[in-house]
Amino acid sequence: MSAISTRGKMWFTVYRGSFTTTVFLDFLRRLVGQFDWKIHLVVDRHPVHRSKAVGEWPAEHENRTTLHLLPAYAPETNPDELVNADLKRALLPTCRARNAEEPADEVRRFFHRRQNQPRIVRGYFRAPHVRYILDAQKP
Incomplete structure (x- = not known):
């Protein structure tokens, strides 16, 4: 699981087993703990992201994070x-x-390689079908 920013930063966790509410909330806790300001996370509509526990989490941490659901x-x-597609392209041919x-x-x-390649991470936001405005200013 990963989170990326328009400034080329990347955070991730590798977990075993299924993607569960517990896995996601653990990732959120770790991620939010790295910032001194409120962060906005854009997530897809995976069932975990729409679960009751995940829905309650931002209310309990409203000064730290807001979750925005994609259509x-x-x-x-x-x-x-695009990160996932990049990962599959990089690993599938070579990983045995x-x-x-x-x-x-x-x-x-x-x-870890991608964390040291902010230009590539920023490029994920520049795909023609991704409609994000790149903002170089800190929140």
Whole structure:
């Protein structure tokens, strides 16, 4: 799971098993803890993002975060989907897992590389079908 900013920053976590409310809320807690200001997260309409617990979380942390839901069935508006496509292009041809840990290690390496490539991360927002305004000012 990853979060990206228009300034080329990337945060991520690699988890095993299913994407659950607990996994997402743990990621939110870690992410929000890295900022001294309120952050706005744009998320798709995955069932986890629409769960009761996730819906209650921003209300309990209203001075720290706001969640914005993308339109239903519109993955082309989500620049993080381009991160996923990039990950698959980078790993699928080369990753030949010999054990259960190797794929997770490869994913971590990919994300660590991208964290050091802000130009590429900013590029996810510049795709013609992603409608975001790049803002160079700090909030």
